[in-house]
Amino acid sequence: MLTKRIIACLDVRDGQVVKGVQFQQLRHAGDPGELARRYNVEGIDEVVVLDITATLESRQALARTINAVAQEIFLPLTVGGGIRSEDDAAAAIDAGADKVSLNTAALRGPELITTLARRYGSQAVIVAIDAKRQGDGFGVFVRSGTTDAARDAVEWARQAESRGAGEILLTSMDRDGTKAGFDCEMTAAVSDAVNIPVIASGGAGTFDHFTDVFTRGRADAALAASIFHYAESSVSDLKRHLRQHGIPVRL
Amino acid sequence: MIALIDYGAGNLTSVRKALTALGADFTVPASTDVCARASGIIVPGVGHFAATAALEGEWLQAIRSAVAGGMPLLGICLGMQWLFDGSDEAPEVRGLGVIHGRIAKLQNDPERRLKVPHVGWNALDFRSSNAPGARTPRLFEDLPSGAQVYFTHSYAAPVTDECVASTAHANTFSSVVERDNVFGVQFHPEKSGSAGLQILRNFLKVQRC
Numbered sequence: 001m002l003t004k005r006i007i008a009c010l011d012v013r014d015g016q017v018v019k020g021v022q023f024q025q026l027r028h029a030g031d032p033g034e035l036a037r038r039y040n041v042e043g044i045d046e047v048v049v050l051d052i053t054a055t056l057e058s059r060q061a062l063a064r065t066i067n068a069v070a071q072e073i074f075l076p077l078t079v080g081g082g083i084r085s086e087d088d089a090a091a092a093i094d095a096g097a098d099k100v101s102l103n104t105a106a107l108r109g110p111e112l113i114t115t116l117a118r119r120y121g122s123q124a125v126i127v128a129i130d131a132k133r134q135g136d137g138f139g140v141f142v143r144s145g146t147t148d149a150a151r152d153a154v155e156w157a158r159q160a161e162s163r164g165a166g167e168i169l170l171t172s173m174d175r176d177g178t179k180a181g182f183d184c185e186m187t188a189a190v191s192d193a194v195n196i197p198v199i200a201s202g203g204a205g206t207f208d209h210f211t212d213v214f215t216r217g218r219a220d221a222a223l224a225a226s227i228f229h230y231a232e233s234s235v236s237d238l239k240r241h242l243r244q245h246g247i248p249v250r251l
Numbered sequence: 252m253i254a255l256i257d258y259g260a261g262n263l264t265s266v267r268k269a270l271t272a273l274g275a276d277f278t279v280p281a282s283t284d285v286c287a288r289a290s291g292i293i294v295p296g297v298g299h300f301a302a303t304a305a306l307e308g309e310w311l312q313a314i315r316s317a318v319a320g321g322m323p324l325l326g327i328c329l330g331m332q333w334l335f336d337g338s339d340e341a342p343e344v345r346g347l348g349v350i351h352g353r354i355a356k357l358q359n360d361p362e363r364r365l366k367v368p369h370v371g372w373n374a375l376d377f378r379s380s381n382a383p384g385a386r387t388p389r390l391f392e393d394l395p396s397g398a399q400v401y402f403t404h405s406y407a408a409p410v411t412d413e414c415v416a417s418t419a420h421a422n423t424f425s426s427v428v429e430r431d432n433v434f435g436v437q438f439h440p441e442k443s444g445s446a447g448l449q450i451l452r453n454f455l456k457v458q459r460c
Contacts, residue, residue, distance in 0.1 A: 002365070002420060003372045003399065040444070045372055045401075074269055076401060076442050096264055098442065121298025123368055123403040166368055166403075195359060197370050218364065221371070250372040250399040 003248045004214050005045040005221035006235060007199060008228050010035060010069070011052045012081075015061045018052070019177065019225050029229040033068040039228065040073045042235035045250060047073060048101065048169075048223060051081030052144065063095040070096030080128055080169075089116050093124070101126040101169055104142040107149055107156070110163045117164030126199075127160035128169040129153050131186060138186050145173050153186065154193045161194045168194060169223065172202035177226055179205025184217035191218040199223050207233070207241040214247050253277035253458060254289035256310065260302040260329055262441065266295045269441035269448060275455050283313035291458035292322060296329030297439070300340040300354065300406065303333045311347060318349055323432045323457045328404060331428065331435030340406050349433050350413050354406050360421035367421075368405045373438075375400060375416040375426055388415040388429050390436070390453045400436075400443040400450075402426075407437055432457070 010017045010032050017029040029035070036047055049069055051062045059082075066079055079092040080101025089100045106113050106127050116125045130145050131138045131153035138153035157168050170190050172183035182203045191198040197220035200213045204224035213219045227233050239249045255270065257263050257279045270277050270293075277293075278285065286292060292314060296302065306314075318324050326334045335346045338354035346354075359367040377388070377396035396416075407424035410417050416427035418437070428435040434454060440447035 001373065002369065005371050070265075070268060074265075074272070074441060074444055074448060076403075076439075094264065096268065098262065098265060118299075122405075123297065123370065167370065195361075195366050196368065197366060220366070 001248050003250045004219070004242070005199075006210070006238060006249070007046040007048055007221055007223040008035070008039045008044045008235070009048045009050060009201070009223050009225040011050050011225060012062070012065050013051075013053045015065055017229065019229060032065050033072050035229065036069045037072040039235060040075060043239060043251065044075065044235045046076045046078065046221070048078040048080065050101070051079070059091075063091060066092060066095040066097055078126060080126070086112070086115055086119070089120070093120065099124045099126050099166070101128045103128040103130065106160065107140065107142055107151065110159065113160060113163040113165050117166070122164050122166035125165050126167045126169050127157070127165040128171065129156060129190075130171045130173050132173045133183075133186070138189065141173060154189050157190045157194050161196050165196060167197045167199060169199045169201060175203025178203055179226065181205060181209040182213040182217055182219070182222065184212050187213055187217035187219050191220070197221060207238050210238060210242060211245045211247060214242070252289055253291045253293055253455070254280050254285050256280070256292065256294045256306070256314075258296070258302065258305040258310070260296040260298055260305075262295050262297045262328070262439065265439070265441040266293065266327065269451055273448060273452055273455060283309050286313040286317045286322070289317070289322065291454070292317060292324045293454075294324070294326045294330035294333060296327060296333070297403070298329060300329065300332060300338040301344055303329065303346070304341070304344045306333065307345060311345075315347060315349070318433060321432055321459075323454070323459065324434065325454045326435040327441070328437060328439055331437050332406060332408060334428070334433060334435045335408055338406055350411070350428055350430055350435070352409050352411050354408055357405055357407050357424065358421040363421070365421040368403060369420045370403045372399045372401055373418050373420070374398065375418060377416050378414055388427070389457055390427060390429065390434055390450050391415070392453050392456070394446060394449050394453075398446045400438040400440070400446055402438045404437060408435070
């Protein structure tokens with residue numbers, strides 16, 4: 001049986017892992033290679049490296065970071081943050097990424113999804129959606145959450161799938177870094193609307209939050225950062241908890 | 252020396268990195284004549300079956316004749332699918348045809364929430380043979396049945412006589428095949444942690460001295 005995946009996210013700025021609350025107040029969380037090594041030993045299923053500054057100067061630092069992480073783990077590695085063109089994606093994949101995560105650039109020009117899916121296969125293309133509750137629905141935000149894209153998250157996820165995306169990484173901006181739990185309603189709404197896997201992100205604080213997002217939220221995978229970085233909880237303890245609660249995981 | 256074939260289909264960097272970590276002696280040949288002199292051949296790959304069109308002609312001939320001479324061959328993901336006659340994903344492209352059968356699209360099952368692509372960690376169910384004197388398939392040395400490995404694919408091989416491990420999704424498919432000196436794995440051993448590295452190590456043991 002296909003297991004539910006636990007994914008660790010490394011938000012990287014200038015070669016170091018940082019973590020904020022609701023996309024603000026960044027604090028230092030460690031060296032990317034070291035964190036990746038620890039998570040691998042603990043049984044993480046996948047690692048995502050997000051370049052959260054993505055300036056031109058940080059580009060070369062990013063390639064070094066991808067390389068450093070790829071040396072440590074033999075697990076799927078996704079790279080995102082500032083991937084705007086086919087060349088940016090090729091650079092990340094050449095440095096050792098298996099998948100790229102597109103956000104702002106995909107909304108601005110969805111044909112980039114198709115271009116990359118044709119070149120690398122859909123399995124290599126993740127569309128990341130940062131969304132907030134707006135009335136009864138869920139609104140999409142871009143540019144690291146600073147700009148309202150005036151799009152509905154469910155509708156955009158469907159379109160991303162039809163353009164060739166292989167997975168959706170759905171982040172609740174309301175919950176990001178708060179440890180208040182995943183937004184299960186939003187995750188279920190998107191998961192029901194598409195046939196590709198949905199990775200839930202934003203809000204992980206306790207082990208029960210993961211159980212919730214895999215049951216009520218109908219997520220295929222869950223991504224977290226803070227809960228793992230500061231060694232508050234280990235990945236292996238989380239997975240044992242999930243298995244006890246009937247969620248299939250790799251142990 | 253292992254010949255790792257580059258035909259522009261994706262995961263070459265990861266496979267190269269895993270082989271390096273295992274201390275394997277390998278090369279990414281620029282010309283087909285290396286195939287005849289290698290100790291084994293690995294055909295990696297990920298993505299669309301149409302990408303294997305780059306192997307048609309010279310490479311296909313060189314690999315086919317090396318394999319006919321007993322050269323160990325490992326196909327990974329798309330590389331495994333290429334061992335078969337062809338695929339519904341790109342019917343115009345011929346496979347190597349050393350294992351008979353056709354690659355078909357995986358089924359989904361919305362009611363059980365089983366999606367396609369099949370992405371993530373799933374179990375290898377070894378198909379034990381009851382035949383007297385049956386041996387453990389060579390790729391499974393020091394690996395338990397039920398080992399979890401990482402998959403990402405939408406098409407898969409049917410369960411045929413060559414199937415030594417199957418995996419269950421909405422339908423059950425061949426996740427590992429073995430026939431004489433030819434091996435194929437539908438998952439990504441280079442991305443499957445310690446279980447994946449063990450399978451690569453087992454293939455390295457099969458290579459010719």
